[in-house]
Amino acid sequence: MKKTVSRKQTLRRRWLAAHLYLGIIFGSVFAVTGMTGSLLVFYIELDEILNPELQVVFAQTQPRLSYEAIFQALQRAEPDRQSAWRLEIPADPQRMLSARYYKPKETEHAPFAPLMVSIDPYRGEVVKRRFWGRFAMTWIYDLHYMLLFDQAGKIMMAIIGGMLLVSMASGIYLWWPSPHKWRTALSVKLGASPERITYDLHKTAGVYSLIVILILALTGIALEIPEYVNPLIDAASPLRPLPKPHSHSQAAHNNRITLDQAVAKAQRLFPDARLCWIETPQSDNGSYRINLRQSFEPSQRFPKTNVWVDQYNGEILAVNDPKYFSGGDRLISWLHPLHSGEAFALPGRLLVLVTGLLCPLLLLTGMLRWWQKRRAKRTRPH
Numbered sequence: 001m002k003k004t005v006s007r008k009q010t011l012r013r014r015w016l017a018a019h020l021y022l023g024i025i026f027g028s029v030f031a032v033t034g035m036t037g038s039l040l041v042f043y044i045e046l047d048e049i050l051n052p053e054l055q056v057v058f059a060q061t062q063p064r065l066s067y068e069a070i071f072q073a074l075q076r077a078e079p080d081r082q083s084a085w086r087l088e089i090p091a092d093p094q095r096m097l098s099a100r101y102y103k104p105k106e107t108e109h110a111p112f113a114p115l116m117v118s119i120d121p122y123r124g125e126v127v128k129r130r131f132w133g134r135f136a137m138t139w140i141y142d143l144h145y146m147l148l149f150d151q152a153g154k155i156m157m158a159i160i161g162g163m164l165l166v167s168m169a170s171g172i173y174l175w176w177p178s179p180h181k182w183r184t185a186l187s188v189k190l191g192a193s194p195e196r197i198t199y200d201l202h203k204t205a206g207v208y209s210l211i212v213i214l215i216l217a218l219t220g221i222a223l224e225i226p227e228y229v230n231p232l233i234d235a236a237s238p239l240r241p242l243p244k245p246h247s248h249s250q251a252a253h254n255n256r257i258t259l260d261q262a263v264a265k266a267q268r269l270f271p272d273a274r275l276c277w278i279e280t281p282q283s284d285n286g287s288y289r290i291n292l293r294q295s296f297e298p299s300q301r302f303p304k305t306n307v308w309v310d311q312y313n314g315e316i317l318a319v320n321d322p323k324y325f326s327g328g329d330r331l332i333s334w335l336h337p338l339h340s341g342e343a344f345a346l347p348g349r350l351l352v353l354v355t356g357l358l359c360p361l362l363l364l365t366g367m368l369r370w371w372q373k374r375r376a377k378r379t380r381p382h
Contacts, residue, residue, distance in 0.1 A: 012174065019170035020370060026163050027363040029147075033160070034359025036144035037216070040137075041341055041353045044095070047137045053127055054118055056094045064093070064121050067259035067278060073124035074099055074117060081115070084282040087259075088301075089275050096128075097121045107131050111150050145224070154224045161221040168213060171206050195372050202365035205358045212355040219339040222332075230332070237328030245317035246285040247310040256281070256311040259288070265314050266290035266307035273305055281311045297322055297333070298343035304333045 039046060048054045065073075067087070074085065081101045088098040096118040107113035110133070118128040132138045139148075146153030177185035186207065188200040222229045230239065259278055267273065270292050277291035288311055293303035306320035322333060337343035341352030 015170045015173045019167060019174060022163055022167040022170070023363070023366045023370075026160055026167070027366065029160050030164055030167075031360040031363040033144060033157075034356040036140050036356075038353045038356030039140055040144055041349045041356070043137050043141070047135075048095075050136055051128065054096050056096060056120060056122065062122050065124050067263060070097060070119055070121055070124055071259050071280065074119060074126065077126040078115075078117065078129075084286065085280045087278045087280075089277065091274060091300075104131070107133075158221050158224040161217045161224065164213070164217045168206075168210065168217070171203075172210065175203050175207060195369070195376075198365050198369050198372065202362060202369055205361050205365065209355045209358045212351060213359075215338055216352065216355065219335045222335050223339060233328040233331060237326045237331075239328045239332070240320075240326065243306075243308060243318035243320065245287050245308045247281065247287050247312055247317070248315070257309075257314050261314055262288040262309040262311070263290055265309050265316060266292060269307060269316070269319065270294060270305060276301065276303055287311055287317050294322065298337040299333065300337070300342045300345075302336060304329075 067089075071085070071087070074087075075081075078101070081104070083101070083103065086100045086102070088100070090097060097120075099117045099119060101115040101117070104113075104115040106115070113132045113134075116130045116132060116138075117126055119126055130138075133142050142148050145157065147156060149156065175185065186204065188204055189196055192200070233239065259280070263275060263278060266288075267275065267290075273292035273294045275290070276293050277289075279289035279291070281287055288309040290307045290309060291303065292305040292307070293300070294305050297303040297305065304320060304322045304325070306318075307316060308318040309315070310317055322330070325333065334343065339352075341348035341350070344351070
């Protein structure tokens with residue numbers, strides 16, 4: 001009996017040491033990741049607050065321009081950008097249309113730093129042009145995603161995500177109550193000593209956010225290192241490679257069809273789907289890529305319904321329909337919307353926001369409890 005008690009005490013000390021040192025070493029990164037993740041839940045809305053000129057003011061007084069007219073205005077504003085543009089079509093009529101040019105000369109050596117152009121869809125006016133990483137919300141995104149360290153930062157964040165899983169496991173082991181103590185274990189004892197309240201806040205914040213943090217950690221790891229995760233998923237359920245069709249070269253002497261014609265061709269296949277993105281041809285033999293969202297798709301901004309359209313004759317070259325995805329493809333399509341909370345609309349986003357803000361609370365209460373224990377140990381009579 002004594003040996004069993006001794007083994008339990010030894011195991012508990014080891015888990016306690018693991019929980020403590022993981023918190024000391026990685027706690028600040030956990031807190032920063034949580035806070036930045038909370039901000040990114042409302043990335044677009046916060047960007048508009050920081051940049052009021054991105055609010056559309058003519059939506060109710062004049063019709064929206066055609067997509068081709070908007071694209072022509074974009075080309076007039078940026079005549080030297082002759083490669084593909086990717087236009088995000090907002091669902092909200094009060095929102096600017098955003099266009100991305102992925103490899104501008106100004107940032108060609110950066111792994112990811114596209115030119116971001118905001119266009120008023122009613123007047124065809126370029127309101128703002130910025131490079132990714134050089135304005136607040138994208139800087140916060142890079143801090144959250146890779147600690148501002150490019151590829152090395154992604155690996156670091158995946159490792160830190162793994163450490164977070166170990167910290168969670170150790171915390172649950174240390175917290176797990178006896179059968180008759182569940183009510184106490186799930187509540188904060190008001191009016192108790194500061195030490196007890198600190199402990200109760202730490203444990204309840206961790207327990208009530210456990211499932212969401214677990215989902216965020218697992219999806220975050222998968223999104224950080226897809227080159228390692230996706231092959232594992234593919235081995236269990238084969239992933240469909242993304243098509244890369246080309247427009248018919250014999251038609252290259254013809255004029256390309258307009259963006260609106262390409263969109264109309266795609267929407268005939270999916271008449272109830274919402275238009276999300278239009279990608280213009282990369283080259284003379286490139287094709288339009290029209291990105292749509294069907295009602296069952298989890299992602300609001302980055303759905304997986306794609307139609308590739310010949311830029312000259314409007315022929316449908318390839319289709320990506322999530323209805324026919326494998327289990328592996330479906331899993332991958334859920335990763336980002338689960339991580340951002342948008343898979344469950346506004347309630348999901350709010351849940352992720354609150355959970356992210358609990359991370360600095362966990363760090364603060366954990367470090368305070370550690371300091372309280374050290375102080376008590378130093379003042380204890382020998």
